[in-house]
Amino acid sequence: MHQYLNFINGEFVATGKTFENHAPVDNRVLGLVHEAGEREVDAAVGAARAALKGDWGRMSVVKRVELLYAVADEINRRFDDFLQAEVADTGKPLSLASHIDIPRGAANFKVFADIVKNVPTESFEMGTPDGGTALSYALRSPLGVVAVVCPWNLPLLLMTWKVGPALACGNTVIVKPSEETPATATLLGEVMNAVGVPKGVYNVVHGFGPGSAGEFLTRHPGVNGITFTGETRTGEAIMAAAAKGVRPVSFELGGKNAGIVFADADFDKAVAGITRSAFENCGQVCLGTERVYVQRPIFDRFVQALKEKAQALKVGPSEEPGVGLGPLISAEHRAKVLGYYEKAKAEGATVVTGGGVPDMPGALASGHWVQPTIWTGLPESSPIVREEIFGPCCHIAPFDTVDEAIALANATNYGLATTVWTQNLATAHRMAREIEVGLCWINSWFLRDLRTAFGGAKASGIGREGGVHSLEFYTELRNVMVKL
Ligand SMILES: NC(=O)c1ccc[n+]([C@@H]2O[C@H](COP(=O)([O-])OP(=O)(O)OC[C@H]3O[C@@H](n4cnc5c(N)ncnc54)[C@H](O)[C@@H]3O)[C@@H](O)[C@H]2O)c1
Numbered sequence: 187m188h189q190y191l192n193f194i195n196g197e198f199v200a201t202g203k204t205f206e207n208h209a210p211v212d213n214r215v216l217g218l219v220h221e222a223g224e225r226e227v228d229a230a231v232g233a234a235r236a237a238l239k240g241d242w243g244r245m246s247v248v249k250r251v252e253l254l255y256a257v258a259d260e261i262n263r264r265f266d267d268f269l270q271a272e273v274a275d276t277g278k279p280l281s282l283a284s285h286i287d288i289p290r291g292a293a294n295f296k297v298f299a300d301i302v303k304n305v306p307t308e309s310f311e312m313g314t315p316d317g318g319t320a321l322s323y324a325l326r327s328p329l330g331v332v333a334v335v336c337p338w339n340l341p342l343l344l345m346t347w348k349v350g351p352a353l354a355c356g357n358t359v360i361v362k363p364s365e366e367t368p369a370t371a372t373l374l375g376e377v378m379n380a381v382g383v384p385k386g387v388y389n390v391v392h393g394f395g396p397g398s399a400g401e402f403l404t405r406h407p408g409v410n411g412i413t414f415t416g417e418t419r420t421g422e423a424i425m426a427a428a429a430k431g432v433r434p435v436s437f438e439l440g441g442k443n444a445g446i447v448f449a450d451a452d453f454d455k456a457v458a459g460i461t462r463s464a465f466e467n468c469g470q471v472c473l474g475t476e477r478v479y480v481q482r483p484i485f486d487r488f489v490q491a492l493k494e495k496a497q498a499l500k501v502g503p504s505e506e507p508g509v510g511l512g513p514l515i516s517a518e519h520r521a522k523v524l525g526y527y528e529k530a531k532a533e534g535a536t537v538v539t540g541g542g543v544p545d546m547p548g549a550l551a552s553g554h555w556v557q558p559t560i561w562t563g564l565p566e567s568s569p570i571v572r573e574e575i576f577g578p579c580c581h582i583a584p585f586d587t588v589d590e591a592i593a594l595a596n597a598t599n600y601g602l603a604t605t606v607w608t609q610n611l612a613t614a615h616r617m618a619r620e621i622e623v624g625l626c627w628i629n630s631w632f633l634r635d636l637r638t639a640f641g642g643a644k645a646s647g648i649g650r651e652g653g654v655h656s657l658e659f660y661t662e663l664r665n666v667m668v669k670l
């Protein structure tokens with residue numbers, strides 16, 4: 187039976203306490219995960235602290251950057267190991283993991299290695315009251331020991347999106363992967379040892395949230411900052427933990443994103459874009475679209491076209507060619523999503539397609555499958571339109587004016603992302619300016635330039651990561667004033 191061990195101070199560490207890791211495609215047991223207790227979390231924080239004081243803390247930026255490039259190259263050299271591990275843990279299609287998850291898992295190290303190598307700081311010269319001058323210059327130093335708490339939907343990508351800049355800025359990290367997806371964070375420990383990253387720089391503790399590794403880590407007084415991606419309500423709990431000791435947080439949280447399609451849009455591109463944003467990764471993407479608003483003249487045509495796209499999605503296991511939709515991550519999450527499917531029916535929604543569970547053959551019948559689903563006809567007040575479902579489903583409603591589209595999109599406590607489809611420049615820029623989100627895609631979705639600011643507004647997050655913006659969280663900026 188495969189064992190997923192903790193990774194502390196360069197060593198793989200078993201504990202006496204394990205839990206099963208299940209494959210979403212057929213619920214088979216993939217292995218046993220060794221849950222870290224307070225002792226292991228304390229050891230990981232101690233190792234990270236020691237590394238800051240050791241070789242890693244004394245290492246030049248040039249050498250650090252070389253090591254991060256080596257990490258990326260080793261991930262790419264072991265591409266298939268990471269691909270198989272990620273696909274087993276999540277059930278996502280091979281095509282998706284091989285084009286997005288694993289390549290980005292490596293790229294996240296290279297982009298921040300390049301940024302820290304090239305980013306300038308500031309300097310000012312001023313006149314002083316005695317008629318002389320003074321020179322100020324800024325220095326960046328590492329934040330210190332950083333806790334990285336990760337979700338299960340894009341496990342490697344979202345973990346290295348944080349570990350990459352953290353290490354590039356000279357910090358050390360303790361990663362707490364989701365209990366649903368332990369594999370690739372553990373595998374990265376092998377990579378760190380293989381390329382010579384000093385022990386204690388990268389640590390992994392497995393477990394759950396409350397009363398387990400997640401809580402022990404975020405409450406640990408030796409942690410200098412917490413970067414977290416997950417549900418908004420989890421963010422609230424972690425923020426409370428971070429308050430003791432006044433530790434900074436960087437949060438990527440939940441969303442209930444709107445997709446807005448104007449009558450003048452390129453119709454086929456808009457249909458393809460909304461299909462991706464609603465159903466990719468089985469709807470388990472925080473940036474995904476669960477609320478679609480379509481301008482009235484093309485509403486019926488658009489609903490029909492999206493229905494055809496949803497019904498054309500091949501549902502099946504990762505390795506099957508042409509699979510477009512895998513399972514949800516767990517039986518628990520599937521029960522949550524199916525609860526919303528039932529709620530929509532009970533509220534009288536028009537079920538355009540889906541709303542249930544596909545028939546799967548053999549062992550696959552034990553997987554966490556749901557049908558891609560489209561609803562119309564519900565009021566904006568419905569929980570289906572208000573609450574994050576995080577599954578392959580969306581509600582489509584018509585609108586008439588730009589003002590109405592903006593009001594509909596903004597009528598949520600979330601503020602993560604939106605995707606707007608129009609060929610009218612004025613409309614596009616007005617939507618971009620007035621929609622209250624951190625990420626606005628025009629005639630595109632999930633198109634990523636890693637140098638740009640990434641994050642959510644309102645209840646969807648705190649702070650921005652990406653490009654030089656990551657340095658604001660992962661470093662302390664010190665101003666030095668010299669009297670000349
Ligand atoms: N904004 C983004 O970039 C982004 C990206 C991916 C996922 N998400 C969000 O994440 C959610 C899905 O992921 P999930 O179900 O893993 O989220 P989750 O909040 O349930 O768990 C995320 C991580 O937090 C840990 N955790 C839970 N409670 C904790 C606590 N009290 N203290 C410390 N750690 C705790 C979990 O063990 C897990 O590792 C969705 O809401 C989705 O929108 C957001």
Ligand SMILES: O=C/C=C/C=C(\O)C(=O)O
Nearest residue numbers: 339347470471472473634
């Ligand atoms: O599910 C959420 C996806 C988040 C994506 C990123 O953080 C990224 O592309 O850097």
